[in-house]
Amino acid sequence: MVTTDEALTTKAVTVGRAVRHRPWGRHALRYIALILGATVVLLPIYMTVVNALLAKESIVSYTPKLLPFECSWDICSASGSQWGNFPKALDQVPLIRYMINSTLQTGVIVIGQLITSALAAYAFAFLRFPGRGLLFLIFLSTLMVPLEVSIIPNFQTVQTMGHSDALWGLGRHILRLDSYQALTIPFLATAFGTFLLRQHFMTIPKELRDAAAIDGYGHFRFLLFVVVPLSRPVLASLAVFAFLSAWNQYLWPLLVTNDDNMRTVQIGLAALRGREIDSFNVVMAGTLIAAMPMFAMLVFFQGQLVRGLTAGAVKR
């Protein structure tokens, strides 16, 4: 080692060198830790894949199968028709129908939330009118009411409206059990989205609005042709966040859908519970099919997803 004096004077240099020429052992340790973490996170998913590929005769075993093959010495062979579990799962429950229902439900909620919250956020960011501050606080206060608290009256509302005589017979066209309306309408407005967009709209200079007004732009045209194009990233974050929470809904779809044709994928998947006792390989295949759209979202929209989820957490 060098003397203390030398070490002090060349500190910056040695630090720089240490960063550049890190010994391989250190890197290896880091990768081992990373792989360990990844294993823990991925194990349940990996086991699901293995189980979904197991043939019927190999599912009953005391030791869990870690590979979807039968291995002896150096030869591994697939046992039985491995991919057969996937068509079997689609055969047992109308998973495709559930996925279409979930897609429609989620699509309507995402588009609806983008529209209502962009409109509301515009009013809070660009218009000055009496009571604006109070109204904004009232909007935020809805974040304090968990869905579970309002679920009984909301269920009763849907039930009552569904009766043919409610609102002079119009009620059942607006809301009734086993309808896309019941799955979507209660979630079309969002205080979180309004807040998120308002925060972004506030960063748009007011002069832009004045200039647009001189060019003859009304509020709607200004919102649509100036504000929205300037807010694409934050709109994308909100869309992904809305997608995630709508797709994952459980309690509400469970309550308002009785008809098998109206079930969402979460509820339909849960209905497989009980069948796993004799054929969990088929159930796991169904689970994987149901999980696919979200994994695709994660791979393609990771950036937006991360921004949407961290919007409330970190001040930027």
Next chain:
Amino acid sequence: MAVTTAEPLPRLPLPGPLARGLTQLKSLGFGMLFLWPSILLFSVFVFYPLIKSIYLGFYESDPLGNQGDLVGFDQYRSVLGGSDFRHSLWITFQFTMYTVVPGIVLGLGLAMLANQKLPAISIFRTIFASTVATSVAVASMMWLTLLNPTTGLVTWILDQFGQPRLNLLNDPDWALPAVALTTIWLNLGLATIVFLAGLQSIPERLYESARIDGAGRIGTFWHVTLPMLSPTMLFVTVVGTILAFESFGQIHILTRGGPLDATNVIVYSIYQDAFQRFDYGVASVKAVGLFFLVLGLTAAQLRFLERRVFYQ
């Protein structure tokens, strides 16, 4: 759009206050035009139900689910003070402890691993975030197989440590930890994403000054990382607690509140009261209780933790 240099159009000479009033009225009109969809939806699906729930709590329900006699605060007193609600409260509290604390430790650990500057680190970031792509139903079905008494991996691992094989989800001592394990895994991706964003917002120069001051890894973690991460910690704690209090899907799929009510958290008992026993009165009382509980808990956490949070 060209910013014109032209003079603004000449306005009609209206007296000051009147002109101001008119502009404000016009603004209010436009405001309502933009706000009415949200106001209508919030009124029908948030504020009306909240008041209706409080109201329903004052009435008993007959066995058919119809509104019965007005009993006033008696129902609130008997339900909220009753052993049934206290049991659910205790289960919910335990469940929160089992999920929030390990969730923070694991989430922070994974985030710190993912925050290193190494080749191919983005692959690991995606993997660590991957559980946000599993819905509660997907995660529960996966863990149902892992927890299976004869072929499940978790039961097999416990067996290797000398714990005799049993049906964890059917055992009053094991059911809640088993559901909590599923929930920790389910929420791990979210915690990791949020912690990673928090770590990345810490300026590099702070680490550099710590290094120059001679701080080691552990010292840097305690005196730089943790204090700088405290707003994120606050967020994860509050969100984790709310998520724990509102957990339903995993309990509905894995245990249905059993065995012997060992996993009967408040939300699940509301569901049972309202939609299996059709006792809307009792369920509404519990729902109102849950509302004030979540409100109070969030406020308390914000107050208590806010003092320890270090904002830059």
